[in-house]
Amino acid sequence: MYDRDQLATLSAVVEEGGFDAAAARLSITPSAVSQRIKALERQARRILVRRTRPCVATEEGAALLRLARQIAVLEGEVEADFGSADTAGTHLPIAVNADSVTHWFLSAVVPLAARHGVRLDLHVDDEQYTAALLREGSVVGAVTTSSAPVQGCAVRPLGATRYRPVAARPVYDRWFAGRDPAEAFPLAPRVDFGSKDVLQTRFVRGLTHRPCTGPAHRVPAADGYHEAIRAGLGWGMFTDGPAREAAAAGRLVLLDADRHLDVPLYWQHWKLSTTVLDALTESVCAAAATILVPPSP
Template sequence: MYDRARLATLSAVVEEGSFEAAAALLKITPSAVSQRIKALERQSRQILVRRSRPCVATEAGQTLLRLARQIAVLEDSVARSLGDDDATALHLPIAVNADSVTHWFLRAVVPLAARYGVRLDLHVDDEEHTAALLREGAVIGAVTTSATPVQGCAVQPIGATRYRPVAARPVYDRWFAGRDPATAFPAAPRVDFGPKDRLQTRFVRTLTHRPCTGPAHRVPAADGYHDAVRAGLGWGLFTDAPARAAADSGRIVLLDAERHLDVPLYWQHWTLSTPVLDALTGAVQEVAARVLVPPS
């Protein structure tokens, strides 16, 4: 049987990234944090934490991290049912892609945080990679493109994000005006969100069946990405509503009014059922249904 205080300490170390920060969160000394982690490692006969900057869980540590967070969720549920107003705010780590954070996800979770007094911890990553954080035990739920449930998790389709190709007027005039899209898109400079972003190349392959050969700029910040496209760094993909609004205002050019890229999204979450987790799933499904393209 694993000691719950030691498990909570493991969770705090990974959440905060260092023994010192975990000590501040738990209101104990860094030496006590170190002793608890060492005791947990002796019991499991495994190294559980890589002492790096930040500290990260090993594969064995990820297994116990998941257990630690499930215990915390269950303890929170019991405390709420008993009317314990002094209970520590529940830590809710969730993985979500940047576009969802920007356009709809906060509408689901901010009211939840206010209602239940939880601590939100959003891990922003590409939607094709967020499910990995579930497998690692780093999060309790994820907005992902993966329809295959992670072990111990349930999955529901919540809709699709629709993307449209856009560019500033100078980029349009230089690379697209009067040209065949099949030759224009692969050669034109584009803006990617980051090294994991494959949306633009996927759109081009779907449209032209050709690889992209033009320069790819990377701007890994949501506001910065949109600003870079508007400034003329290259063409990019905006979500549907912002793309149409910016085109209507004359700030950018909609490069193809007919073609778009739909990225199906799923909500994966622990199968554990508590009032907070059930409310989280309900809120995600409700807001997604209003904003996203209906799931096929």
């Protein structure tokens, strides 16, 4: 049996990124934090925390981190049932990609937070990498492209986000007008959301089976990314609705009206049935169904 205070300390160290910050959060000394972690590591006979900046859980530590958070969720629900006045609400760390946050995810979790008094902690990352946060024990659930269940987790298909290639009129005129799209896309300047964003290159490979050789700009902010494309920095992939709306209004040009890229998404979550976690799963699936499309065959 693992000590509850030691597990809570492990969670605090990983969430806060260091021993000093964890000590401040728990209102104990850094020395006490160190002693608790060392005691937990002695019991587990494993190194559980990498003493880096920020501190991160090891693979073995991730399993205990998941246990610590499951205990915290259960305790939070009991406190809510008893009407505990001093509870800050159940902490719900969730991994999700930026486009989902922008277009549908908040409609799932904002009402949930109000209804159940939970504290949302959204970890925004590329959809190809969110499952890793679940594997590390950092989150209770993740919107991800991975259909293979993380150990100890269940998977629900959500549908697919549909993307279309767009550009401002000057970019279209300079690089695409009168040209074969298969020739134009690899050469034209593009805008990537960040180093993990492969939507543009995936679309081009699917169309041409060639790599992109044109300039690649990176704008890792949702509003900034859209504005960069509208301003003419390069072409990029917009989700279906905004792409069509911008094209209809004359703000952007659909570069290939006949082609799109569908990215299937899945909801992975702990196999732990509680009122809050069950409500979270149902809310996420219901909200996704209003926006996402069935994946292409």
